[in-house]
Amino acid sequence: MSTTHWFFLIGMLMLARGLAASTLARLPVTSAIIYLGVGLVLGPAGFHVFSFDPIGQSHLLETLTEIAVLVSLFSAGVKMPVPIRWPRWVPALRLAWVSMTISVALVAAFAYYVLGLPVGAGILLGAILAPTDPVLATDVQVRHPDDRDELRFTLTCEAGMNDGSAFPFVMLGLGLLGVHELGDFGLHWFAVEVIWATFGAILIGALGGYVVGRLGWMLRGREPKHEVLDDLVGLGLIAVVYAVTVECMAWGFLAVFAAGVALRHTELTASGAHKDRQGLLVPDEPPAGPAGQTQAPLSVSSESLVFKEHIERLSELTLVLLLGGMLTIQTWTWQTVLTALFLFVVARPLSVYLGLLGCGRSPRVTSMIAWFGVRGIGSLYYLMYAINHDLPSGLASQLSQITIAVIMLSILAHGLSVKPILDRFWRRRRNNPG
Template sequence: MTPLWFAIIGSLLVLMSLIGFAVTRWPVSPSMIYLFIGLILGPMGFGILEVDAVRDAEWLLVAFEITVLISLFSVGLKLRMPFSDRLWRLPLKLASLSMFFTIGCLVLLSHWLLNYSWPLAVLFGAIMAPTDPVLASDVQVREPGDKDRLRFAVTAEGGMNDGTAFPFVFLGLGLLGLHELGPDLSHWLARDVVWGIGGGLLVGAACGVGIGRLILWYRARREEPVGLEEFLSLGLIGLSYGLACMLHTLGFLAVLAAGIAMRRLESQGRQPLREQADVLDSESPQVAAPGHMLESVLTFNERFERIAEVGAVLLLGGLMSNGYFTMHGVIVAAVLMFVVRPASVFLVTPGSRTTMRQRWLISWFGVRGVGSLYYLMFAIHIGLRTPQAEALLPIVLTVVAASITLHGMSATPLMSLYARRHR
């Protein structure tokens, strides 16, 4: 990294620290600012940020991968509700039935409108179907235990479908000859769907529960129950993701499950610690250790997530500055946001105990972002041919940029209005 880049990134971070509070009240999201700066730093502007999606796919993949992993762990730590709670029913439907519906619609749209082959259309549908937990922070749960149905549904959906879309990415790659599917899709169903999803959740839950219990057991016997949460956060992300990938399961789901499992230990760990404490005070350090520890981990993770978001969206701006913008992408973005997404949400919301206002807001806040960029770089990295990559790039980048812009402009006023009326 050159001294110029140190100065640019340092200036951007200082700028955001100065205007960050004001941005929360404007119809502008921080991601919109990062995107604009990336555009003017790229070839379209000063030519400082030169990044090529095909040439630099390997390190772009790592950059987007780290950003998604940090965000997924944060999402898991925010989801405090037990699985027996009815709140989980809607996001589970959104991450499965709604996503399947969205993939099908995008396959048909890209085949007919963009003249993609059926295999490439399947890959495109899988890349664009999942909603994003990274760029939807304004709509996510504000604190662990938030029972608002809108916030909980958007948060949990963004965490889950970033993992459940992966088998369909493998399906598209397999149809293109880049992944083994087996006879009659048998390998894909057994390895990528059943074992990939189930194994990923098991690995992540085991890591979260095991490490969480070990840390609580150790810190309950110390005078200072909290410390070095950044090591715990990054360590658990790396451990759960690494083990899941080594076992050929879905690492994204493992990281999400690890965060959820650790958060569930808060309520499970308080009572035994309270019974062991010499003074039966709910605020004693030993008894309060689980909550304090997890809140510290979440605080660190959210701050790290914001920094990773800066880099990811700057890179998106740099890619867009290469001329990857097309009116076909605008059409796809409009159909996805105004037709497909609402239809997919209203398909599963009957009986969900959500108000009509909540359903419309859930249907609007289907943010597309860094998860889609990761899947695209993953496909390019493992061997997607350059003509196919060049066909996907302008559409995917245009849709993500349109989502950042429209959702960024609307998030603050819509959520402020929702909060006033809901209250």
Template sequence: MFHTVRQIIVPKAPDLDVTAYTDPMFTSVVGQFLLENYKLWLLGIGLVVLLVAWLPLLLKKLPLSLPIIFVGLGMAMFTFTPLRQFSPHPVESPILIEKATEFIVIISLMGAGLKISRPLSWSGWKITVRLLVVVMPLTIALIAVSGSWILGLPLASALLLGACLAPTDPVLASDVQIEKPDGEDSDEARFALTSEAGLNDALAFPFVYLALAASAAGLGWSTLGVWAWQDVVWRLGVGALVGTAGGWLLGQIIYRLPQDTRLSRTGDGFIAVGATLAIYALAEFAHGYGFLAVFIAGLILRRSADGDDFNSELHDFADETERLVMMVLLVLFGGMLTGGELVSNIGWTNVLVAGLVLLVIRPVIGYLALIDIDRPPLERFVIAFFGIRGLGSVYYLAFGLNHGDFDGQHILWETLGLIVLGSILLHGLTVTPVMRLLNRRIGKPVD
């Protein structure tokens, strides 16, 4: 007895035709490119996440840093792949650049605040005060003079360049900062660079507003009076108040409620991100400096924890979020350097200013300002030399250009891009051997 074998024909899936999609998200050129290469994007994102997790272990003893690798990756991707057509350009996409870098800076500032356990005192924070009150204003002034004399920038643009490049970056400086909330605060170099990075992003903002005022109406006594009250006293005061109140309130909710209702028992570290965004937004709504608010809130939360392990969970989640977003932005920064044509138009004047900023202005002013501090010379050198410039500077320049009318935008972006790239390379290649040497000199264990 024979059975008839029936052939089962499985219909072949039709090729994906993205032009047939009517979803507005995928009708643009960018949207169609994303959809056509969807699986490649999944692969790429997965590899980036794995690299963020594993590369620090491989690079721990090498004179190399994660930012160097990811900036190089971005430069290659946006030069030798079809992504070149979508290269981010700072002059063409200023709003996107401002908002993306703003997010990474505020997450980084909360993480910096959560690391610091040292009580506020003159003796404990005197190096930080010196860096903020002496080094930063002098750095702004000398960079502005260099921008005016060497680059030929008008006063407002030169002042904006100085304000953008003066702050130590809280995002890229993790290798020279306190590593964990329970880290050793007695390491003055790490403490000074962590606390400086946490505060000078907010304290540089008044100078950005001063540049905006100069671009709009010039610098007269009436302009300076309004600036001093509105952009210095009010905005700093409101930022500090919102940060203190917000950090205290969150500390009470997380750590001081009855044991069975404490939110610290949830173990959800993403509370740190929610707290960061809420406090930042509240400070900005009140016309204060959100950067200052989130850093102070982190400090207050750290003190409210009082040894609770949940503070480490908050910090670790914020740190992981920061690292992932940072690597994505560094890839885009690499694309901005090549595809955005910031590197191709660089001249000797840009190189000269970059060399002055990285090798002369910050290191010399920083070292001289600390020369009477009773610390080993190598430690003072580390504090002065590792004034890393990074994504915070990119944010400030994007913010300034989006809110004011400045001449020489291309010169500003070219010079800033070169200095940030130079800082990533210079400090990234030297940080491992220098910090290992410092650890040996001060008696700390060397990995």
């Protein structure tokens, strides 16, 4: 396809998505399924109008997925209820670290004993497939900064953190394959890529969010009034925090999520927000504007959020469309399908139930969390990252086929079930709050 044809195809999908927003919202499927369907019809599995080679275009695809995940993580961060209260965040923290580790171990064991992959490749596959996706899972995530729902909060917070917690396992897998230095007895890996890269990322991200939050609020409070371009400030914060964190050998994804949380917390604190009955900060009543109209105080976190959600939608459309162009008949083997089934039916539920033991979550909520572990753009990024860091070509091809098939089946399985299951869940909750 020529560049002109790409403009036409993506433009038509954007027009259709924008004009038919209300109609699509009433359908029992997600928009990602529609984009995937178009990609399948026009891709190698259909009329072969276009195709996309993930290995040949790995550098381009890594950049596209990197941008999509960064914007989505920041958006998730600024929607987190603040302040951080330990009892509320413990389940998400355990999902992002304990459940993540268990899931990687289960997939690695499956890959070694069933698929016949080397141990390093199995750990790498587990790290690629274990993280839940912050881009494609918007239907089950926090919808706005004041959303108090327990299920959506836990899933959003997990997705925001486990894109950082998966990175040590990616590097461990690459190290066991001989393309990354782990150090004697893995000490370098543990000290730098587990301890420093994790806590350093949180520190850098939180500091960046705090500084920008204070600076933005200070400039707005000056006389004469100072205009702040929130969209550019938000994007600039993402870029600077990510670049500084990566240069410091820490996990940039985790830092960007932490920056979003810190920015939101700093702006609410500076505005004099009060705590509600749950102890969470909520903005005060907006001040009166001209002619008695209320005028909500501006903040970088809230004002830039709509723009970033638009970028998320465009990223979802483009990348899922390209995913359809990656799928061929050869993708469907017993290994790819069996891996997806093992992940959805065994690894994800078992890791969630073990990770949340003793957290006090109701069985109904735990079951929902166990099912809605959507895989998507984040997994695609980790795959491209591994390929671009000298993953052997044979393994690159095998892991690509498995990852693409798992993502597609996740889009279908979770996209078809999310609205019916959530509607039933909310209905039962209203009828039986306990």
